[in-house]
Amino acid sequence: TKEIKTEVEYVNRSISAIEYTVKNIASNAGLLYDEKDYLPEDKTRQYLASLLLDSQEVYAVSGGFGVWFEPYAFYNNNKDFAVLVYKDLINNNLVVKWHDQSGLENYHQNEWYNQLIPNEEAKKDIYNRKKVFWSMPAKLDFGTEARLITNIGAYIYNSQNKMVGIATIGWQMSDFVRTLEHINISPNSKLLLADIKYNKIVTYT
Secondary structure, eight states: OOOHHHHHHHHHHHHHHHHHHHHHHHHHHHHHHHHHGSOOOHHHHHHHHHHHHHHHHHSOOTTTTEEETTTTTTTBBBSSOEEEEEEEEETTTEEEEETTTTTTTGGGGGGGHHHHSHHHHHHHHHGGGGGOOOOOOEEEEEOOEEEEEEEEEEEEEEESEEEEEEOOOOEEHHHHHHTTTTTSSTOOOOEEEETTTTEEEEEOO
16 A cells, blocks of 8 residues: 555655765775874774764664774774774663773674675675675674663775775664564564574564
């Protein structure tokens, strides 16, 4: 019906907006990567945090915005370099957390990270520059509480078209389900969300 079509279009617009935003973050992070050797680290951190804070203001999601660089990709003497901006739902304020703070150590070993960047072939495939990747939902610790999050990611490339990291937007599953519930096929319809690739039921109502 026309009503169902309108509801589906609403969901598609929401997904498209998130995918567009994460690709924009990845593009700007790539530009900053090319300038990193000319900036002190404190300025680099400031610019990266501002990029994510500005994105949060434009398109607020409870799962946060992140920029995560590959091992030793950003600084030769530092394996990790990443930043996550998210909303503390208990204290109702934005939090900026860096790779060297509790909870983000060894982020390369996280399951969601390895789902978005599964192997070396994925890093070398230049066609992935135009793609957006989705991880399986996982329970992530946000300091004051844990949230079931699916990460949407776009690869970060430098000016030589080398993949150097990934930008992410975390979509909390409760928010995702509320978006999908706009598709109301019948008064008593229920929602079942499954991942065929991993053969798992994600959530249901």
